[in-house]
Amino acid sequence: MVDDHEENLRIIAGVLGPHGYDLMPALNATQVFERMASRVPDLILLDVVLPDMNGIEICRRLKQNEKWNEIPVIFLSAADDKSLVVEALESGGVDYISKPFNQAELISRVRTHLLLKQTRDDLALLAADKDELLRVMAHDFKNQLSGVLMSAKLLLERKESAALPERSLKLIRNMWESSDRMMGFLKSFLANQGARRQSLEVRPVDLEELISSCIAEVEPSALVKGTKIKRAKGEGVGKVLMDSNAGRQVIGNLIENAIKFCPMRSEVCISTSLGDSGMALIEVVDNGPGFTPEDRTRMFERYSRLSARPSGGEPSTGLGLFIVKSLVLAMGGRIRLADDEPGEKGARFLLEFKIAD
Known part of the structure; x- marks a missing residue:
């Protein structure tokens, strides 16, 4: 007082x-x-x-x-x-x-603002607890899971494994697949948290170099499934305004998703051009299962599981498209699914970024 x-x-x-x-x-x-x-x-x-x-x-x-x-x-x-x-x-x-x-008014307002402060303090404590949990997940959990994955992989690859009973081999494969799915979810969850906290540096970035880098990163996954990544070069757009790390995460995620949900020996096409709005337009097109009308209403929501399932049993967390849209908007860009017929085979994502002067 x-x-x-x-x-x-x-x-x-x-x-x-x-x-x-x-x-x-x-x-x-x-x-x-x-x-x-x-x-x-x-x-x-x-x-x-x-x-x-x-x-x-x-x-x-x-x-x-x-x-x-x-x-x-x-x-x-x-x-x-x-x-x-x-x-x-x-x-x-x-x-x-x-x-x-008025005495009653003073008491009421004091009580209200103290309750609000208590709520804020509780939320701050929860946020601190969450940060500590993320730190543990990022370090300890990943290390432990990596150990399980490596052990299971070595057991499956050793020549001596051939002498193991089929039941034992099945259990080892289940151990490896479950750990792999858990690791995928953990990485996506941490990527989501990182995207929310990430400090972006929007500056001119060479779009061709960025896309080439993204393709190189996902090529191992494409080779495993026999997927061909086609780079269709349209009009040269030069440099665009984006954060290079976030841009790599966005484009790489869309290409990786296309590989994940397409059938074996499919084709994913990435093209660039000048959009009608004067912005750089990036298209990622695949011939996968596409999206249902219901999928389209919630495809960018957090933890949203859509109708399609990964064709190779890869892990899916429902966070990928949410992270992509969050990063695109934070960089001043736009993302949408092309207005093809709902349920039509394949998906065509359109990304737009401002062209650097």
Whole structure:
């Protein structure tokens, strides 16, 4: 409670004290900062007019300090000037109560903002717990899974495996396939989290070089399934505005998805051209199962499992297209599925990015 009149502090204490609140009074800005240095409150009731520094300036300074900027500040003032109310709220205040105040109103607003702060604190704790879990997943879980995968793979590849009973070999294959699917989900989940936190650097990027790099990365997967990746060069678009890492993730993900869902010995085509909107247009076309009308309504949602299933038993998390769209929008681009007939065989994704001057 901050007020330069002790009588006002006694009145506020008389209203809030019986409700079990632990109260700390201050008569001026100097006392505010001295006391907060040793004991941080959950909420501040702040008068606007004070002898050494007005309440609005105190609030601004509180919001500039990382230790104090989450504390809700409720202004109490006899001044009812609307411009002053606006200035107080813009300085970081969460509420403004005019004096003389109604006791029930003061109690209600204090209770409400303390509950809101408790909710924010709980959410911050959950976020910290999630970050710690992600750190463990990124390091410990991946290491353990990699060990299981490697062990199962070595067992399957050893010549001695031929002497093992078929039941044992089946169990080893199941172990390898289950671990592989889990690793795929883990990588996609971490990629999703990384995409949400990723700091993008949008700058001119050579589109031809980027696409060639993406094709080179997915070629091993294509060879396994006998899939041909066709690069259809259209009009040269030069450099486009995107983050190179995010752009590689977007285009690579679309090509990899096409390989994953197409039947064996299929063809995936990537072409570039100048779009009607004056932007660079990238098309990724496959001859897979396509999308149903229901698929089209939720294909970019998180953890959305669509009707098609990977043709080679590869893992699918339902995060790929969600990550792709999030990154495309963050780079100022656009993505859509071409308006072919729903359910028609094959899919044609269209990406648009601004051309660099």
